[in-house]
Each structure stands twice: as structure tokens, then as C-alpha cells.
Amino acid sequence: MSVRVAVEPDCWRRPVLAEAVARGGGTVCTPDEASALVWAEPTQAHLIGELVDANPGIEWVQLPYAGIEPVVDIVTARPAVEWYCGKGVYAEPVAEHALMLALAGMRGMATYARASDWAGPEGRNLLGASVTVLGGGGITESLLRLLEPFGCDVTVVRNRPTTMSGAARVVGPDELSQVLPCTDVLFLALALTPDTAGIIGSAELAALPDHAWIVNVARGGHIVTEDLVEALQAGQIGGAALDVTDPEPLPDGHPLWSLPNCLITPHIGNTPEMGLVLLAERVTANVALRVAGAPLVGPVYLDLGY
Missing domain, CATH: 3.40.50.720 (NAD(P)-binding Rossmann-like Domain)
Known part of the structure; x- marks a missing residue:
């Protein structure tokens, strides 16, 4: 299965996550060509819904968050999209x-x-x-x-x-x-x-x-x-x-x-530098699973809250 993945938005994490997509057998592309989205900037959760809505070809989204509190409303409003979070990553x-x-x-x-x-x-x-x-x-x-x-x-x-x-x-x-x-x-x-x-x-x-x-x-x-x-x-x-x-x-x-x-300590159990490598591993794994037609890791369960 061919998997075309947009890695957005442009930020310092993007090159590492784009490489992770390629390692998993996916192709990095623009959002209008993508069937999947890897969200690269945790501080800009408010932009995710807008980008997904503007690109109806996106079937699934890899989020960088272990918990889904920042995106509950976004996910709830878009039940047709598959959402995967970073549970277990960090x-x-x-x-x-x-x-x-x-x-x-x-x-x-x-x-x-x-x-x-x-x-x-x-x-x-x-x-x-x-x-x-x-x-x-x-x-x-x-x-x-x-x-x-x-x-x-x-x-x-x-x-x-x-x-x-x-x-x-x-x-x-x-x-x-x-x-x-x-x-x-x-x-x-x-x-x-x-x-x-x-x-x-x-x-x-x-x-x-x-x-x-x-x-x-x-x-x-x-x-x-x-x-x-x-x-x-x-x-x-x-x-x-x-x-x-x-x-x-x-x-x-x-x-x-x-x-x-x-x-x-100021919420540093997982720093951005530590977490990026681990998130990249999850991205590679999930892209490879989608290429193989297998279930992905870390699905969001809204009814459970994670």
C-alpha cells in the first residue's frame, strides 16, 4: 500500500519526522496530496482541525501528544478521520x-x-x-x-x-x-x-x-x-x-x-529533544504498519479519554 504523508507545520522537528516517514516506507508530500498527516508542532494544536478540513484526502493523523487533552474537541468533531496519539511513546x-x-x-x-x-x-x-x-x-x-x-x-x-x-x-x-x-x-x-x-x-x-x-x-x-x-x-x-x-x-x-x-520540576519528564527521537520511532512504525495494511499503534479512544 502506498502511503503519502504530510508532515506539518514547518518547524525544527519537521526534518526528523520527515525522515521517519521515509524510513517507514512512506512518501512525504504536501497536505493536498496526502492520505496521512504527522503533526510536528505540539504548541499549535489549534491549527490541526483547520488543516484536516482543508485537505479531505487525509484519512489518518499521527499526533505528538501522549494525552489527548489538547485535541479532544478537534478529534470529536472529525469522527471520519483515524486519530493516533503518542501514548506509550515517552x-x-x-x-x-x-x-x-x-x-x-x-x-x-x-x-x-x-x-x-x-x-x-x-x-x-x-x-x-x-x-x-x-x-x-x-x-x-x-x-x-x-x-x-x-x-x-x-x-x-x-x-x-x-x-x-x-x-x-x-x-x-x-x-x-x-x-x-x-x-x-x-x-x-x-x-x-x-x-x-x-x-x-x-x-x-x-x-x-x-x-x-x-x-x-x-x-x-x-x-x-x-x-x-x-x-x-x-x-x-x-x-x-x-x-x-x-x-x-x-x-x-x-x-x-x-x-x-x-x-x-517544570514538566520536563520528557523534554522536546528526548521526545522527538521517540516520536520519530512511532511515526516510522505506524507508516510501516499502514504500508503493510496492518493496524496502527496508539489509536485514540474518546470514550476512555486517551
């Missing part, structure tokens, strides 16, 4: 970042990095810790592999409670309240949907042990920020290590910036 660097945040938080880096004198000892081991992971996708799969040498007792909370390699147990969301009281580290690695927005609020924070750390590499909207601030200020939990926040970017002067038990 899992390994994000999982690596999550592990780093957990270690930094538990070992007191938020305090030591701000210290201006020789501080006293603090910290807990990740070794042998009780870990709970919310979400059962690619980030969780990668994180479980990274956690193996630490000998953690891992519980995964996901919609489909089927076994996962590296997890001692997998439970459904209705059992979250039962696992939180014995959790040393809580990782958030799930998609943001109406069902998961605010999944961690005052009740969940109160259920955690007072030494527990929360690591969020998913979306800031999973945590009720006001409740988190109160819990951190009161010493209700050990701390929070956040690569994502709500709101995002976190405003100057927000209480989270100054809390000694809060560690923040």
Missing part, C-alpha cells in the same frame, strides 16, 4: 524522571538543595518500600522495570485489574482507599479524564501515612492543589515531588514553591 524518560523524583524526595533533596548551612540528616529508603502506582499504561510498565532492583512491594491501581509484571498486586480504583494507608510512595502515572481529575484530594491525603511521598508525572489536575498545600503545610504527608501542577505553569509566589517538603 514512557521510558518519564518513568526515569519519576524514579529520580522519588529518590530525591525521600532522601531530602528538597531541603538540602535550599540549605545555606550544614543541615541535619533526614531521609528514607526506597529499598523495600511499599509503592502504589495509579495507572497501568506505558509509564507504569517502564517504572515497574526500574523499580525491580529496589525490591519494592508494588500495588498498581488501574481500570482493568489484570496482572502486570513487577507488581505484587493489581487492583481497581474502588480499592484505592484500602491501599493508601500502607503506601510509602504514591506514583501518579495515569491519563487525565473526567473520572481521574481530582482523584487525590483531602480524603486520600489523610489516608496516607505521615511519611508518604507523592510523585506526580501525569497531569496536575489529578491532585486538588489546595488540599495538597494544606497537607504539606500541616506535615500530614512526607512530601510531594511534582513534574506537573495545577495550574501549570505554577505562578510565581505560589505556596508550593516555598514549602520545604515539596520538590518541583
Whole structure:
């Protein structure tokens, strides 16, 4: 099967993604000649619908996003087009970042990095810790592999409670309240949907042990920020290590910036430079699959929210 692919818009990512199309056996062309579109600029999601509408020959679109929040309305309005996102593409660097945040938080880096004198000892081991992971996708799969040498007792909370390699147990969301009281580290690695927005609020924070750390590499909207601030200020939990926040970017002067038990990185679990190589691999794979007439990887499921 011949696959003609437009790579748009013109930006610094375009040459790499165009090469990825060619490696998959596709032909790079202009949008009016294309049967497929690879979207190259994540910051210009608002232009995708306009380009697709202007070029009715486009049958499927490869999006650069792992989550579909930026394009839900665009995808919903165009059901005749096949949409594929970057779910799983960025899992390994994000999982690596999550592990780093957990270690930094538990070992007191938020305090030591701000210290201006020789501080006293603090910290807990990740070794042998009780870990709970919310979400059962690619980030969780990668994180479980990274956690193996630490000998953690891992519980995964996901919609489909089927076994996962590296997890001692997998439970459904209705059992979250039962696992939180014995959790040393809580990782958030799930998609943001109406069902998961605010999944961690005052009740969940109160259920955690007072030494527990929360690591969020998913979306800031999973945590009720006001409740988190109160819990951190009161010493209700050990701390929070956040690569994502709500709101995002976190405003100057927000209480989270100054809390000694809060560690923040500016949504860099996957940087543009890291992500481009990984997205290119997905583009090559999906173009090759379409050439072969096989199902593509990463279809968007609007009913599930990812």
C-alpha cells in the first residue's frame, strides 16, 4: 500500500519526522496530496482541525501528544478521520524522571538543595518500600522495570485489574482507599479524564501515612492543589515531588514553591529533544504498519479519554 504523508507545520522537528516517514516506507508530500498527516508542532494544536478540513484526502493523523487533552474537541468533531496519539511513546524518560523524583524526595533533596548551612540528616529508603502506582499504561510498565532492583512491594491501581509484571498486586480504583494507608510512595502515572481529575484530594491525603511521598508525572489536575498545600503545610504527608501542577505553569509566589517538603520540576519528564527521537520511532512504525495494511499503534479512544 502506498502511503503519502504530510508532515506539518514547518518547524525544527519537521526534518526528523520527515525522515521517519521515509524510513517507514512512506512518501512525504504536501497536505493536498496526502492520505496521512504527522503533526510536528505540539504548541499549535489549534491549527490541526483547520488543516484536516482543508485537505479531505487525509484519512489518518499521527499526533505528538501522549494525552489527548489538547485535541479532544478537534478529534470529536472529525469522527471520519483515524486519530493516533503518542501514548506509550515517552514512557521510558518519564518513568526515569519519576524514579529520580522519588529518590530525591525521600532522601531530602528538597531541603538540602535550599540549605545555606550544614543541615541535619533526614531521609528514607526506597529499598523495600511499599509503592502504589495509579495507572497501568506505558509509564507504569517502564517504572515497574526500574523499580525491580529496589525490591519494592508494588500495588498498581488501574481500570482493568489484570496482572502486570513487577507488581505484587493489581487492583481497581474502588480499592484505592484500602491501599493508601500502607503506601510509602504514591506514583501518579495515569491519563487525565473526567473520572481521574481530582482523584487525590483531602480524603486520600489523610489516608496516607505521615511519611508518604507523592510523585506526580501525569497531569496536575489529578491532585486538588489546595488540599495538597494544606497537607504539606500541616506535615500530614512526607512530601510531594511534582513534574506537573495545577495550574501549570505554577505562578510565581505560589505556596508550593516555598514549602520545604515539596520538590518541583517544570514538566520536563520528557523534554522536546528526548521526545522527538521517540516520536520519530512511532511515526516510522505506524507508516510501516499502514504500508503493510496492518493496524496502527496508539489509536485514540474518546470514550476512555486517551
